[in-house]
Amino acid sequence: MTTRRLLLLLLAVAAIAAFFALDLGRYLSLDALKARQEALRHYAALHPLQSAAIYFGIYTVATALSIPGATVLTLGGGAVFGLWRGLLIVSFASTLGATLAFLAARFLLRDLVMRRFGDRLKAVNQGMERDGAFYLFTLRLVPLFPFFLINLLMGLTTIRTRTFYWVSQLGMLAGTAAYVNAGTQLAQLDSVRGILSPGLLLSFTLLGIFPLVARKAVEAVKARRVYARWPRPRRADYNMVVIGAGSAGLVSAYIAAAVKARVALVERHKMGGDCLNTGCVPSKALIKSARLMSQIARAGDYGLTNAGASVDFAAVMDRVRRVVAAIEPHDSVERYAGLGVDCVAGEARIVSPFAVEVKRHDGSTRLLTTRSIVIAAGARPFVPPIPGLEQVGYLTSDTLWELRTLPDRLLVLGGGPIGCELAQAFARLGSRVTVVEMGERLMAREDAEVSDLVAGRFRDEGIQVLTGHRAERFLLEGGDKLLVASHAGGAMRIAFDVLLCAVGRVANTAGYGLEELGIPVTKARTVETDDYLQTLYPNILAAGDVAGPYQFTHVGAHQAWYAAVNGLFGRFRRFRADYSAIPWATFIEPEVARVGLNEQEAKERGIAHEVTRYDIGDLDRAIADGVAHGWVKVLTVPGKDRILGVTIVGEHAGDLIAEYVLAMKHGLGMNKLLGTIHIYPTLAEANKYAAGNWKRAHAPERLLEWVRRFHAWQRG
Numbered sequence: 001m002t003t004r005r006l007l008l009l010l011l012a013v014a015a016i017a018a019f020f021a022l023d024l025g026r027y028l029s030l031d032a033l034k035a036r037q038e039a040l041r042h043y044a045a046l047h048p049l050q051s052a053a054i055y056f057g058i059y060t061v062a063t064a065l066s067i068p069g070a071t072v073l074t075l076g077g078g079a080v081f082g083l084w085r086g087l088l089i090v091s092f093a094s095t096l097g098a099t100l101a102f103l104a105a106r107f108l109l110r111d112l113v114m115r116r117f118g119d120r121l122k123a124v125n126q127g128m129e130r131d132g133a134f135y136l137f138t139l140r141l142v143p144l145f146p147f148f149l150i151n152l153l154m155g156l157t158t159i160r161t162r163t164f165y166w167v168s169q170l171g172m173l174a175g176t177a178a179y180v181n182a183g184t185q186l187a188q189l190d191s192v193r194g195i196l197s198p199g200l201l202l203s204f205t206l207l208g209i210f211p212l213v214a215r216k217a218v219e220a221v222k223a224r225r226v227y228a229r230w231p232r233p234r235r236a237d238y239n240m241v242v243i244g245a246g247s248a249g250l251v252s253a254y255i256a257a258a259v260k261a262r263v264a265l266v267e268r269h270k271m272g273g274d275c276l277n278t279g280c281v282p283s284k285a286l287i288k289s290a291r292l293m294s295q296i297a298r299a300g301d302y303g304l305t306n307a308g309a310s311v312d313f314a315a316v317m318d319r320v321r322r323v324v325a326a327i328e329p330h331d332s333v334e335r336y337a338g339l340g341v342d343c344v345a346g347e348a349r350i351v352s353p354f355a356v357e358v359k360r361h362d363g364s365t366r367l368l369t370t371r372s373i374v375i376a377a378g379a380r381p382f383v384p385p386i387p388g389l390e391q392v393g394y395l396t397s398d399t400l401w402e403l404r405t406l407p408d409r410l411l412v413l414g415g416g417p418i419g420c421e422l423a424q425a426f427a428r429l430g431s432r433v434t435v436v437e438m439g440e441r442l443m444a445r446e447d448a449e450v451s452d453l454v455a456g457r458f459r460d461e462g463i464q465v466l467t468g469h470r471a472e473r474f475l476l477e478g479g480d481k482l483l484v485a486s487h488a489g490g491a492m493r494i495a496f497d498v499l500l501c502a503v504g505r506v507a508n509t510a511g512y513g514l515e516e517l518g519i520p521v522t523k524a525r526t527v528e529t530d531d532y533l534q535t536l537y538p539n540i541l542a543a544g545d546v547a548g549p550y551q552f553t554h555v556g557a558h559q560a561w562y563a564a565v566n567g568l569f570g571r572f573r574r575f576r577a578d579y580s581a582i583p584w585a586t587f588i589e590p591e592v593a594r595v596g597l598n599e600q601e602a603k604e605r606g607i608a609h610e611v612t613r614y615d616i617g618d619l620d621r622a623i624a625d626g627v628a629h630g631w632v633k634v635l636t637v638p639g640k641d642r643i644l645g646v647t648i649v650g651e652h653a654g655d656l657i658a659e660y661v662l663a664m665k666h667g668l669g670m671n672k673l674l675g676t677i678h679i680y681p682t683l684a685e686a687n688k689y690a691a692g693n694w695k696r697a698h699a700p701e702r703l704l705e706w707v708r709r710f711h712a713w714q715r716g
C-alpha cells in the first residue's frame with residue numbers, strides 16, 4: 001500500500017475511532033434529536049446560512065465515513081429546516097458523502113481487489129459497464145440495501161464516478177423525501193423503524209425495478225422494430241441455414257442435425273473451408289516434410305552417418321495435396337449428407353432474417369426459408385495497400401499451395417504465427433528466407449522471451465529476421481524484385497524472387513447481405529455479435545473467423561456449438577460463449593503453445609500472478625530425444641494453485657498444453673496436477689515437474705521446521 005493510501009486509511013480509521021471514543025453516537029438518536037429540536041430550530045432561524053452549512057458538513061462527513069446515524073440525521077434535516085430546504089440539503093450532502101466514500105473505497109481497495117480477483121471480476125465489470133447505472137438506481141431506490149455498503153462496493157467496480165454521482169442523487173431522492181418529510185412530524189415519531197410502511201417499501205421496490213423492466217421492454221420493442229421490415233413467414237423450409245462449410249459452419253450444421261433440426265449448409269467453394277484446403281492441413285503437411293529435412297541434417301548428432309536427402313519440391317507439394325485429399329472425406333458432402341445435413345453448393349446471400357438466397361454455380365438461384373441463420377463465412381488473407389505490390393506479384397496462404405518450384409529467395413511479409421510457420425518450413429526446404437516484420441518482435445502476442453528464442457532459432461537456421469522494418473514500396477529493377485523497407489530512420493533494399501504476404505486475415509463481411517440488413521461490423525472488421533453470438537437479429541448468429549476474436553479452427557468449432565444451440569433454442573435458453581480457456585499453438589520448432597494469460601498480458605491488465613517455470617532442458621525424455629530445450633511457464637494466483645495461464649515452448653508443446661487446458665477449464669490446480677501419475681519417460685512429465693516446482697516454492701516452511709524437530713526428537 002502506498003504512503004498516500006496508508007495516510008488516508010489512518011485518517012479515516014482515526015476519525016471513526018474518535019466518533020466511537022467520544023460517544024458522538026449519543027447525539028444521533030431519535031430521543032436526542034427530539035430533545036434538541038426546539039433549540040436547533042431556533043438556531044437555524046437566527047443563522048439560516050450558517051446552520052445549513054454546518055448541517056451539510058456534518059452530514060457529508062458522516063456519510064463519507066459511513067458512520068451509523070444517517071437516518072436520524074435525515075430526520076433532523078426535516079425537523080430543523082422543513083421539507084423543501086431539508087430535502088435540498090440532505091439530497092446534496094448525502095450524495096456528496098456517498099461519492100466520497102465511493103472514491104475512498106476505490107482509492108484504497110480497487111487495485112488490490114483487481115490484482116487478486118481481476119480475472120474473475122471481468123464478467124461483473126462488463127455487466128457494470130453495460131447496466132451499472134440501472135443496477136445502482138435499483139439499489140438506491142430500495143431502502144432495504146444498506147446505504148454505506150452500496151457506496152463501498154460500487155467503488156470496487158468500474159462504474160464511472162460521474163455516473164455514480166447522478167444516479168445516486170436521483171435514486172435516493174424518493175427515499176430521502178420520505179425521511180425528511182417524516183422529520184417534519186418528529187414529535188409524532190416513536191421509532192425510526194415505522195417511517196417506511198410495508199406499502200411504501202413495496203412502492204419503492206417497484207419503482208426500483210421499473211428501469212430494468214422498462215429496459216427489457218425497450219429491448220423487446222427494438223427487436224420488434226429490427227424485424228418490422230421483414231415479415232416472418234408462417235412456414236420455413238429449414239430450422240437453420242448455415243453459410244460457409246469451414247470448421248465453424250460444419251460443426252454448426254453437425255450439431256443442428258444431431259438435435260434433429262432441418263439444416264442446410266451452403267458452401268460457395270470447397271467443403272472444409274480454409275483449414276482443410278489452404279490453412280492448417282496443408283501447412284502442417286508442408287511443415288512435416290521440412291522438419292524431416294532438418295532432422296536429416298542433424299542425423300550426425302544421433303550417430304548416423306551419410307544420411308542425406310535432397311528436396312523434390314513438386315513431390316513435397318504432391319504429398320501436401322495427398323494429405324488434404326486423405327482428410328477431405330471428413331468434411332465431405334457425402335459425410336454431411338449422411339448426417340442429415342442438406343449441403344447446397346453456391347453463393348449464399350441473406351435476403352431477410354428468414355431467407356437465404358443461393359446462387360448456384362450454373363447461375364440459377366434457390367431461396368431457402370429458415371427460422372435461424374448461422375454466418376460462418378470465414379476470413380481471407382489481408383493484402384496491405386503497399387505501392388508496387390501488384391507489379392511484383394505476391395502469394396498468400398490461399399495461393400501458395402499452387403507452387404511447383406521452390407522459391408530461391410523467399411520474402412515473407414509478416415512475423416505472426418502463419419508467417420513464422422511458413423518461413424521456417426521454406427527455409428528448411430532450401431529457400432533463402434527473409435522475414436520482414438513491422439513490429440519490434442516476431443509473434444508479438446507471446447511473451448518477449450518467446451519472440452527472442454524464436455528469432456534466435458530462425459537466425460541459426462539461416463533465416464534473415466528483420467523486425468522493426470516497415471515495408472514501404474516494391475520495385476522491379478532490371479528484372480529483380482525489390483522491397484524498400486524503412487528501419488530506424490533509414491531505408492533498406494531487399495531483393496527477392498517470391499513474395500508471401502502473411503500480415504493477417506480479415507473477416508468476410510461484404511457482399512452477402514449484411515449491408516442490406518444493417519448488421520454492423522466491429523472495429524476489428526468482424527461481424528458484431530453479443531456474448532451469445534447473436535447479431536442485431538437474434539435469429540442470425542455468427543461463428544468462426546467471421547465473428548472473431550480468435551482465428552483458430554478449434555475456436556470456430558467451439559463457437560459453433562453456441563451458435564447452433566442459441567440459434568435453435570435461444571428463445572427458451574441461451575448460452576454465453578465461454579472463452580475462459582482458449583488454447584493455441586504455433587507449429588514452428590520449437591513449438592509454442594499457450595492457454596490463458598501470459599506474463600505480458602497479466603502485467604498489462606494488472607492481474608496479480610506468480611510465475612513458475614520448468615526448464616525442459618532438464619527433462620529425461622527430452623534429453624534422450626535430443627530436444628532438451630524450451631520451458632513450461634505457469635501463471636498462478638498468488639498464494640493459490642489456481643492456474644491463470646500457461647505457455648509451453650518445446651517439442652510437442654501443442655500436445656502437452658492439453659493437460660493444462662483441461663485443468664483450467666475444470667478448475668483443477670497445480671496440486672491436482674502434481675498428484676496425477678505421468679508416464680516415465682515422456683515429455684508430458686514436464687507438466688508435472690512444473691507443478692512440482694510450484695509446490696516447492698509454496699512448501700509450508702514453518703510446518704516443515706516442526707517436522708524436522710520431530711524427526712530429530714525421534715532419533716533421540
Ligand SMILES: Cc1cc2nc3c(=O)[nH]c(=O)nc-3n(C[C@H](O)[C@H](O)[C@H](O)COP(=O)(O)OP(=O)(O)OC[C@H]3O[C@@H](n4cnc5c(N)ncnc54)[C@H](O)[C@@H]3O)c2cc1C
Binds near residue numbers: 245555
Ligand atoms: C496458413 C494457415 C495455417 C493455419 N493453421 C492453423 C492451425 O494450425 N490451427 C488452427 O486452429 N487454425 C489455423 N489456421 C486458421 C484456420 O484455418 C481458421 O481459423 C479456420 O479455418 C476458420 O474456420 P471458419 O469456419 O471460420 O472459416 P473458413 O474455414 O474460412 O470457412 C468459411 C467458408 O465460408 C465460405 N463462404 C464465405 N462466404 C460465403 C457465401 N456467401 N456463400 C457460401 N459460402 C461462403 C468460404 O468459401 C469458406 O469455405 C490457419 C490458417 C492459415 C491461413
